[in-house]
Amino acid sequence: MIKATVTVTLKNSILDPQGSAVEKALRSMDYPVESVRIGKFMEVNLSEDDKNKAEEIMHEICRKLLSNPVIEDYSFELEG
Amino acid sequence: MIKATVTVTLKNSILDPQGSAVEKALRSMDYPVESVRIGKFMEVNLSEDDKNKAEEIMHEICRKLLSNPVIEDYSFELEG
Numbered sequence: 001m002i003k004a005t006v007t008v009t010l011k012n013s014i015l016d017p018q019g020s021a022v023e024k025a026l027r028s029m030d031y032p033v034e035s036v037r038i039g040k041f042m043e044v045n046l047s048e049d050d051k052n053k054a055e056e057i058m059h060e061i062c063r064k065l066l067s068n069p070v071i072e073d074y075s076f077e078l079e080g
Numbered sequence: 081m082i083k084a085t086v087t088v089t090l091k092n093s094i095l096d097p098q099g100s101a102v103e104k105a106l107r108s109m110d111y112p113v114e115s116v117r118i119g120k121f122m123e124v125n126l127s128e129d130d131k132n133k134a135e136e137i138m139h140e141i142c143r144k145l146l147s148n149p150v151i152e153d154y155s156f157e158l159e160g
Binding site for chain 2 (some may be wrong): 019038060
């Protein structure tokens with residue numbers, strides 16, 4: 001079994017209203033915050049033991065289902 | 081400036097319907113997926129140069145605003 005941890009973030013050019021809201025909230029609480037960007041985090045357990053194959057599968061899964069390639073970037077790490 | 085990358089995940093005992101939905105979708109697409117858990121990912125830029133102080137601030141921010149300690153766990157890494 002291979003465990004993949006995926007992070008999906010909005011591309012830099014895309015506005016992040018959720019992040020802006022959190023940023024404003026933290027500033028109003030007097031925290032020294034410059035910027036906040038919010039994305040998604042996913043843990044996917046694959047019943048596949050070959051790391052190369054797992055990497056291929058994860059790229060496919062990320063492109064097809066976990067991210068929207070038009071506005072989002074993804075990255076993942078494999079372990080186990 | 082210190083950059084903190086935060087991940088917030090549901091505690092293991094808490095049901096994750098969003099993760100289950102993705103898991104089912106991936107299985108129906110014939111991917112060898114065992115389980116999927118979905119959480120949040122946040123990048124926070126702090127205008128603070130002292131790493132110890134930044135760590136303290138991030139723990140406070142995570143507890144107070146970024147996570148719900150009743151059902152979620154958080155972890156973060158600092159860089160820069």
